[in-house]
Amino acid sequence: MDALTALHNRVSIGVLADPAPTPAQRENIFRAALRAADHGNLRPWRFLVVEGEARDRLGEIYLRASEQEAPDPLPESQRERTLSMPLRAPLIVVAVTCLQEHPKVPFNEQRMSTAGAVQAMLTAAFAEGVGAYWRTGPLAENRQVAKALGLADNEEISGFIYMGTPQKAPRPAPAQAVEDYFADWTEA
Numbered sequence: 001m002d003a004l005t006a007l008h009n010r011v012s013i014g015v016l017a018d019p020a021p022t023p024a025q026r027e028n029i030f031r032a033a034l035r036a037a038d039h040g041n042l043r044p045w046r047f048l049v050v051e052g053e054a055r056d057r058l059g060e061i062y063l064r065a066s067e068q069e070a071p072d073p074l075p076e077s078q079r080e081r082t083l084s085m086p087l088r089a090p091l092i093v094v095a096v097t098c099l100q101e102h103p104k105v106p107f108n109e110q111r112m113s114t115a116g117a118v119q120a121m122l123t124a125a126f127a128e129g130v131g132a133y134w135r136t137g138p139l140a141e142n143r144q145v146a147k148a149l150g151l152a153d154n155e156e157i158s159g160f161i162y163m164g165t166p167q168k169a170p171r172p173a174p175a176q177a178v179e180d181y182f183a184d185w186t187e188a
Contacts (some may be wrong), residue, residue: 006127009173013131016164020051020090025128029163032124036116040102043115044110045158048094048149055086062086065144085139089131089162093121099154114158121161130167134159 021029024113033047050058063082066072074082086092097114099107118134126134139145140157 001127002064003127006123009170011170011173012122013126013166013170014087014088014133014162016131016162016169017167018090019165021125021128021130021163025125025130028129029121029124032120033117034166036113036120038113038116039109040105042100042113043116044098044100044104046096046098046155048096050086050092050094051090052127053152055092056083057085058092059083061148062139064148065139068144069138069142072152082167085095089164091163092181093163094162095148095158095161096149096151096155097158098155100150100154110160111156113173118159118161125163129166130163131170132163134161138161 030047033045033120034043036045059082062085063074064081065128066078066082095114095118097111099110122132122134138160140159146155146157149157
């Protein structure tokens with residue numbers, strides 16, 4: 001798939017199953033992340049690849065963190081749902097932003113650079129025929145989850161990218177009119 005076709009048509013694909021991306025697909029997907037815009041060439045990102053039985057351990061981390069945050073004990077259905085969250089796809093990539101003090105590159109730019117790397121991976125996955133979606137939320141912001149994954153104090157989770165084989169054809173990308181979002185600026 002050519003680059004513009006992937007950029008114009010990429011959609012998140014949420015129903016995923018085995019197999020995980022092949023080594024060649026992973027190489028292309030992961031290499032795409034390294035081309036994200038990066039002010040100062042800080043490379044303020046790193047990525048943790050979670051698959052196989054490690055997904056079960058990630059579910060246990062999610063459960064411990066969720067139980068500590070909850071004011072009351074979690075119902076069994078919620079416990080089971082939390083434990084199974086990492087099993088939604090055969091491969092999860094945890095995107096980590098490594099915040100670095102820099103006189104010209106504020107933390108927000110470093111976070112945006114990691115987001116650009118994630119977007120590049122999502123587009124590359126689509127081009128490779130791999131289903132993928134990006135998850136954030138309370139578990140991504142939870143410091144207990146971050147610590148259990150080995151993150152340093154200056155690191156934060158920017159999201160979980162789920163990848164696998166799509167179980168149905170991707171929905172068409174919604175039609176959007178460019179002029180709804182872009183306008184010529186003239187001085188007031």
